[in-house]
Amino acid sequence: MVKMGGAGLALAALGVAAAAWAGPVLAQEHGGTQVARQPWTFSGLFGEFNNNQLQRGFRVYTEICSRCHSLNRIYFRNLADPDGPAFPVDGVKSLAATHQVEDGPDDNGKMFKRPGTLTDAIPSPYKNDKEARAAHNGALPPDLSLIVRARSVENDAPFYLVPYTMVRDVLSGYQESGADYLYAYLTGFQEPPKGFKLGDFMQYNRVFPGHQTAMPPPFAGGDGVVKYDDGTPATVDNYARDVTAFLAWAADPRLEDRKRLGLLVMIYLIITAVLLGFAKRRIWREVH
Amino acid sequence: MASHESTYQPTSRLSKWLDERLPVQRLMHGQFVDFPTPRNINYLWTTGGLLTFFLAIQIATGIVLAMHYTPTAAEAFNSVEHIRRDINYGWLLRNLHAVGASMFFLAVYLHIARGLYYGSYKTPREVLWILGVIILLLMMATAFMGYSLPWGQMSFWAVTVITNLFSSLDSIIPGLGTKIVQWLWGGYSVSGTTLTRFFSLHYLLPFVIAGVVGLHIWALHKVGQNNPTGLDIKTASDTVPMAPYAVMKDLFALSVFGLLFAWFVFFAPDYLGHSDNYIEANPLSTPPHIVPEWYFLPYYAILRAIPNKLLGVIAMFSSIILLCFVPWLDTSRVRSAKYRPIYKWFFFLFIISVIALGYLGSKPPEGAYVLWARLFAAYYFLHLLVVLPIVGVLETPSKLPHSITESVLGKGGGAAPLKAAAAPERR
Secondary structure (H helix, E strand, O other): OOOOOHHHHHHHHHHHHHHOOHHHHHOOOOOHHHOOOOOOOOOOOOOOOOHHHHHHHHHHHHHOHHHOOOOOOOEHHHHHOOOOOOOOHHHHHHHHHOOEEEEOOOOOOOOEEEEOOOOOEOOOOOOOHHHHHHHOOOOOOOOOOOOOOOOOOOOOOOHHHHHHHHHHHHHOOOOOHHHHHHHHHHOOEOOOOOOOOOOOOOEEEOOOOOOEEOOOOOOOOOOOOOOOOOOOOOOHHHHHHHHHHHHHHHHOOOHHHHHHHHHHHHHHHHHHHHHHHHHHHHHHOOOO | OOOOOOOOOOOOHHHHHHHHHOOHHHHHHHHHOOOEEEOOOOHHHHHHHHHHHHHHHHHHHHHHHHHHOOOOOOOHHHHHHHHHHOOOOHHHHHHHHHHHHHHHHHHHHHHHHHHHHOOOOOOOOHHHHHHHHHHHHHHHHHHHHHHHOOOEHHHHHHHHHHHHHHHHHHHOOOOHHHHHHHHHHOOOOOOHHHHHHHHHHHHHHHHHHHHHHHHHHHHHHHHOOOOOOOOOOOOHHHEEEHHHHHHHHHHHHHHHHHHHHHHHHHHOOOOOOOHHHHOEOOOOOOOOOOOOOHHHHHHHHHHHHOOOHHHHHHHHHHHHHHHHHHHHHOOOOOOOHHHOOOHHHHHHHHHHHHHHHHHHHOOOOOOHHHHHHHHHHHHHHHHHHHHHHHHHHHOOOOOOOOOHHHHHHOOOHHHOOOHHHHOOOOO
16 A cells, blocks of 8 residues: 555645646736737747747837837847847847947046947837836836736636646646737737727727727838848738747747756656656565 | 664764764664655655755755845846846746745645645644644745745735735734834835845745754654554554665655656746736836735635635634644544545545635635635635534544554555565665
């Protein structure tokens, strides 16, 4: 009787179920079932970022989002990261040099401007939050460095399905609910339904909590507003996908490291567990 | 230390010399090598080893994280991002520490549920059990303060909500609660001062936990381990030496639990957390729903189930404190619920209640959720205060085996000599 009794087994199962409650049940109230899961190259166990997609996404960010949104935690050097957009270093250097960065004080105590280098952060469109608010009728465009991780989709499954959705999401390593939400948000601007009262300077969005957002539709110019030169169709749908992928990388730049090491660790642990399991059986054989 | 004598034999001149002056090897050998372990313990008995492992992981990763972390309101959030983005393997340390806390609680809840099911709190293990409840409380305090450190929105608002609970004392002595809350905060609101003191305490408490864990193991080794039958150890054939038997079983369980741990660390690190905590703390913007980490949800549900704030706070704290009295609330002569045909079902109802409360704690306190939370919270207390004393008296336990050995080998099996068990080290 060294094997776990039925009661013990049930107990353990209940405990595990209790522990796994967390995520989807708690996830923030964004959209719920209206947000469809999208196929992302960086999802799942073997997921990785597509360099070209991140490069296109960076272009969309630069030409559209960066007019209002900062990306404070990303430095020019990050753009050359082989696990990220993987831009050529020389290209990034010359891109950085096109920006004038304030530095100092110099030996005379004066601040001065110099061309940007790889170690500079991507410049913000505004000097500070107050300036940003003043330009946007009081609304603050959030920094986008963490936006994908700071959003998620509520799991509004009925309680009897929660154990199933929990196990499904844990086993599939589902971490892309922020990306799913952002894509749905970027493509979710539409005419308000009849009778919906929009506030001044507000826009109707299908998935935004309360449906009123201060952000104007980002791709109002339609297809072709950002030029792509790698053959990918320059459509609004692709803009939303590509910039979401880029921001997913910005929010989790170590994702590829994590998954690569994770696979090795899992293989190591599985082999260890099997060997220890055999050793344990061998040792206990004479006792029960 | 314990009722059992160490069979340690110094093998070298150095170890003999040391043994005559500081018999630490003798102590360790007696406690962790030839310590008699019931031969029928199941895998739920590996949770103790798991917990020791997670305490070590949390301390080790925490010490390194503290080298890179800045406990100020202005820099805390940035320094955590710095760890995740720029420090070599910082993302790994951070994930290990954050997921490690969840695994620690998962293991401790399994450990407690096992103790409740097999009656491990019953005499002579009352002190052992109470030390365990103290460790649970210390873990909760540590986890709560640790959760404030990333200084995200959920960190900030969880601290605000939970520390504010003490203000309910104002309804007993006006001003008392407010004073206590301000004393905890170090000011008139949750601020950088609060963060810095929480960081200091978060670094201190794990070592206090380690100390109490030492006492917990001491008490365990004084009275011996319980086992699935709940019977006392009577003969040498009831036990096997800790090494290699229990040690190997623990290692196997650890490697399997490690798979679960690694899965979350590498493939689902955000699953157990809340996305709002990737937004920097902002005292001017309250998140629509403030929820604690999953391991606090059942208590949070109890807190919110009661309409009166003070009574809610009292209920929440007493849901844990009450556990200290379980050894005396349980009136059964039999330890293990395996031989308690009626109580067994109440026990599973209790576990279901706790899980249901966890689910309800994650939901907004409205409509049917409140009703169900009240129902399950009521059963939580009913179970401890009424079911435990009454069922113990009324119930007729089913027939117990005569000994641990009989429970393993069947009737008459106890007579079979156990070569392996009797001479595991070829002494």
